[in-house]
Amino acid sequence: MIKVLFVCHGNICRSPMAEFVFKDLVRKAGLSEDFHIASAATSREELGNPVYPPARRELTRHGLSCDGKFARQITAADLEEYDYIYYMDSRNRRNLGLMFPKFDRFLPFLDRDVADPWYSGDFTQTWADICEGCERILEALK
Numbered sequence: 060m061i062k063v064l065f066v067c068h069g070n071i072c073r074s075p076m077a078e079f080v081f082k083d084l085v086r087k088a089g090l091s092e093d094f095h096i097a098s099a100a101t102s103r104e105e106l107g108n109p110v111y112p113p114a115r116r117e118l119t120r121h122g123l124s125c126d127g128k129f130a131r132q133i134t135a136a137d138l139e140e141y142d143y144i145y146y147m148d149s150r151n152r153r154n155l156g157l158m159f160p161k162f163d164r165f166l167p168f169l170d171r172d173v174a175d176p177w178y179s180g181d182f183t184q185t186w187a188d189i190c191e192g193c194e195r196i197l198e199a200l201k
Contacts, residue, residue, distance in 0.1 A: 061200055062095045064141040065168070066151055070100030070130035071111040073147045073173050073185060079123045081193045088197065097141075099133040101154035106130050117182040138162050145196065148172035168192040 063081065067074035078098035085094045100106070109115070110125045118125050137144070138159060145168040146152050155165050169192045174184040 062141045064144045065098040067147040069105035072114045074098035
């Protein structure tokens with residue numbers, strides 16, 4: 060089983076969007092039994108909160124549900140459990156390095172930062188970035 064964890068700052072926008080988009084791509088590829096997919100935050104700011112309503116609406120607009128998802132913070136145990144840990148932007152990478160300085164297997168989600176809709180309000184661009192990244196990751200892991 061391939062275990063994938065997506066990480067962003069609060070685990071209420073980008074990383075849960077990636078989690079549910081990737082789950083959908085994996086399902087459509089008939090590989091659901093081969094993957095375990097989740098998401099987490101680098102911060103504690105949103106712990107226990109559901110997916111941010113505009114992110115939830117963007118997922119729903121594309122036929123995806125994120126019901127039951129609540130923000131959680133990445134833990135040291137995640138470093139052992141997950142084979143691949145993808146971060147959304149350079150700030151997330153810096154925070155992960157501060158949290159886990161001896162761990163060096165964090166991977167960029169794309170070759171650029173994923174648009175942060177928390178600040179821009181542009182969930183369409185974030186959706187495009189998330190879809191591009193998830194498609195690249197699935198192709199690489201198949």
